[in-house]
Structures are given as structure tokens and as C-alpha cells.
Amino acid sequence: MAIRTRYRLQKICLLAACTAFSLLPNIASAQGNEGNTTVAVVNADPINRQMLADAALQRYGHSVLDNVIINRQLILQACQEKGVGISEQEVSEEIGRLATKFGFDVPTYLKLLKDERDIDPGRYSREIIWPMLALRKLVADQVEPTPEEFSQAMASEYGESIKCRIFVANTKEEAQKYLQQAQANPANFEDLVKQASVDEASASVGGLIPPIRRYTGDTRLEEAAFALKDGQISQILPIANQFVFLQAVGRIPAYTPPGEAMPAIRETITDRIRNKKLKVAASDLFEELQRKANLVKVLGNPELTKQHPGVAAIINGQPITLATVAAECVKRHGDEVLEGEINRKLLSHALRAASKTINQEDLNSEMARAAATYGFLKADGSTDLQGWVEYVTKENDTPYEIYLSDAVWPSVALRKLVEDKVTVTQEDLDRGFEGSYGKRVEILACVLSDQRTAQKIWQMARDNPSEEFFGRLAAQYSIEPVSASNSGKVPPIRKYSGQPALEREAFRLKPGELSGIVAVGDKYILLKCQGHTKPLVSDIEAVEPELRRDLTEKKFAIAMAQELDRLKANSEVENFFTAAKEIAKAVPAQQTR
Missing domain, CATH: 3.10.50.40 (Chitinase A; domain 3)
Structure with a gap:
């Protein structure tokens, strides 16, 4: 994909914008006031921020509202009621304290959070540190360790x-x-x-x-x-x-830590007790806040939506706007959703260029194919389409419309784009039959990590050719779990399984023979032939319909993946949304808070 971020012309503006928004994350997210700017362009076809926000809201609105915004708003209202405030300095100090506790400076700590848990500094401050400090203040009289609790903790650690x-x-x-x-x-x-x-x-x-x-x-x-x-x-x-x-x-006997270590020990134990009590107190507080809250969830309710346009929920009389929820969805899932929207435009452009369209019958056929593949059949053998749709939407907690849009439509689109290119030849059938139903080699295997060890084990196996001895070698030296735990025994090797070097070596062996050292990737494999299985089916015509269907689906899957890669490679996509986030990473961690 040709992604042109045009850093030379945009870097200063984007850097300034990223810095401004990162310094005021709560204001931007609360108002959703980021304009309707273009976030990506696909072959001169723009995707604006409102389109991205709508798509993100459709897919993640309920989850973000229920699990993030409502809880955060309840905490905020409780803080306002009790006159509790959390300053930016308190948030910064807590991040610094945690970074020091884990042995990092702040920039390294924040980078680790981003790299390992995909949590950016703004989200970390807003969704983790601020609620933690707020809850700690709200239940301060319940979470501070008592002298007895500290004494017991010391006894459990050093007693x-x-x-x-x-x-x-x-x-x-x-x-x-x-x-x-x-x-x-x-x-x-x-x-x-x-x-x-x-x-x-x-x-x-x-x-x-x-x-x-x-x-x-x-x-x-x-x-x-x-x-x-x-x-x-x-x-x-x-x-x-x-x-x-x-x-x-x-x-x-009990251990008495040295005096100079006690401040750090006291802080660690106090934190542990406080955090343990905080979990219980916070859970109790949430239950109380939710029990007492007057919550009206508008999102997803057509009647309430008419009464409260532009509102996602009303919490204790205070409205939460759809823009607020959409902005939070974009913060959390914008990259993923935008990638889906970009791919949708790529496929739409390709369908239009090929003069192909998708109708409801095409979508139903694709769903029926998936249902049959996963065994959703009625008693009479027909496809249980309703049962499949109920299962897949419930299993993935996805509305039917999103399932159609994100899973079924792209699959149909790619299938239509490659349908004239997929054919199953007689050679394909012969290879598929040989691989699925033909003779296989029963072997013992020993997988080694380096050639020197492989040569040593091969020499030992050659000097003592018994299967029992080879099995002991595999149990002791093989780095592959199945062969190591089963004295070298692994599933029989078949032809056309995708490992040609291993297949060639296995099928040339006679019972009792030891292979040479087979290099596969960065591993070195020794084989001991135990014999050959008899073919399961001898007549290809008996299984040809099923075999042809399976091969067709496999070739379609390969062709569809290749077509999507081709479309990406041959298209011009300007992703300003990702570019802005990448430039924001250059802003010092102190500014991003």
C-alpha cells in the first residue's frame, strides 16, 4: 500500500495539533470537537473524521459506554458531590511514583506501556491513574492499612x-x-x-x-x-x-530486614495492602453508585433516541452525548476501524472497476456457505442459516448488521473479484487425494536446535539402530514437545503437507532406516522410519465431490488473500490519522500528559 504521509508539509501542523490535544485530552474527548477533517484518502476518495467516528460508534459504542464512560461519569459525579478533586500534578506524581517503583524513568515506563499493552500516555492518565486516585480519595477512610494489617503482612513476608x-x-x-x-x-x-x-x-x-x-x-x-x-x-x-x-x-526463624531497607519495604507492603483493600472498597463503591444511579441508556433504543437526539445516556440527569462516546471509541479503536474502512473502499473501487455488484442473495449464499462449513445443518440436511447467524453474532457479541458489513460483505467482495481465476485442475485433485487419503510414513522424530547437536545425536542413533534407543534420544534431546513427551512418536507424515524437504526424506526411507539430518527453518530433524500406512481410500471417484469442494475453498482463500494484498500494493492511500499518532509519539512524555 502506497501510504503518503507528506511529512515535509504537514509535520509542523500535525505536531502542534497533537501536542495541543495531548495537553487537553479531557476537553477534546468530552466535547468531541475535533472537526470533520479528512483522516484518510483512498485513491482520491476521502474518509472524514465523522465517518470514522460513526463507524467506531457502531462497532464499539455499547461496550465503551457500558464499561468506560458510565463508570467514569459515576466516579466523576461522586467526586463532585464530595468535593474531591484530582489535579494534573497529582496524576503526574503518581505516574512518576509507579515508574520509580518498577525501576524505570517516566518516558521509558510510558513507552513500555504503549509497546507492551498498547496504552498511550493520555489514556493511561485518564482511564487508569485518574480513576485510581479518585477512588482512593473517595474511600480513603477504608483503604489505609491499620497497624495490625501491617504487622500481619510483615509476619507473612518475614516472619x-x-x-x-x-x-x-x-x-x-x-x-x-x-x-x-x-x-x-x-x-x-x-x-x-x-x-x-x-x-x-x-x-x-x-x-x-x-x-x-x-x-x-x-x-x-x-x-x-x-x-x-x-x-x-x-x-x-x-x-x-x-x-x-x-x-x-x-x-x-523470622528474618529482620536491615534498617536501611525498611522504608522501601514499608512502602511496598503498604501499597500491597492498600491496593487489596482498594479493590474491595472500589467494587463496593461501584455497586453502591450503580444501585443509586438514575441511569437512562439511550444508545440502541429507537424510542429514547427520538426523545433525546444526540444523547447516548443520561446519568443522574446529566446527558452523555453521542459525540463523547464516539470520540472515546475513536481513541481506543480508531486504527482498527479505519483499516476496515480503507479496505472497504479498496474493495468497492475494485468491484466498480470490474462492473460487479453485491446483492442480498450473495450475502445469504456466503452465510449459508459458512454455516455448512461449520456444521450448522437441519435434520433434513439443509443449511440452518438462522442458527448460524444467532450463534456467530452471540459468540462475537456483534450485531447482525456489523457481522454483514465486516465479515460477510468483504468475503463476498473478494470472492467475486477472484471467481474467474479459481479453478481446480486434475493435478490438484490427484495431489489432494494423495495427501488426504494416500499412504503415510510412520516415524519417530527428534528435533534439535543446532546442527552440532544434531550431528552428535545422529551419530548416536546410527551406532545404536534400535527404535527404543531412538525414542530415549528424542525424550532426552528433542526440543519439540510432542516428540519429546512421546519418545519420538509423531503423527504420520503425508505427501503435499507443506513440508517438501521432510516429506522427500520420509518417503525415501524403508522401515528401520535412519534419515539424514533434515534442515527445516532453524531446526534440524532426525527421522526413524517405522513403516507405512495403507491408503484409506483407493478410488478417487468415491471422494471426488468432497475433495473438489475442499480444494475449491482452499484455493479461494489463497486467491482472496492475494487479491487483497494486490489491491493494497497497487492503491494510493494517505492515512493522516495514523500519521498524526506516529508524530505524537515524538512529543516528550511530560507534554503528552
């Missing part, structure tokens, strides 16, 4: 702990039987666990579990452990749906 072995049984009767054996011979506890405990993870190490500390989990387990002397065995404890008993191995 005395008990090293134990554990025996786990599925029934109380089994636990009782083995408890009696353990009490009769405490010195044999480790062997008893290995022989009879049902928890494989702990049984494999003689029942040893991480040291038990106070205030870290089940108080019954903690009390039982701390009541034991070395070598003593506890009574049976019901834990979840199992029954356990412990043997104390030894006590690990």
Missing part, C-alpha cells in the same frame, strides 16, 4: 515459617488409614507420601511443600503447622475436596 511434608488423600477413610501408619512410624513419612499420596507434585518430592507462614492462606493449615514440633504429625484437615495431614520438618 517465622514451618517447613512441612504433606500427605493428600481423596477420602477421609483413606486419610485415616494412612495417618495411623504415619503415626506408627513417623520416620517413614517421606516414603509413605511417595507411595500413597494422591498429589503427584508433592509426592514426587516426598511431600515437601513451600514453608508455611502465618496470614498467607488457610488459617487451619497455618494453625496446624505452627502447633507441631519437629517430626510431629497433625490431625486430618479437610482442604477443598481433599483430606490432608502434615509432618513438621523444621522451623525457619
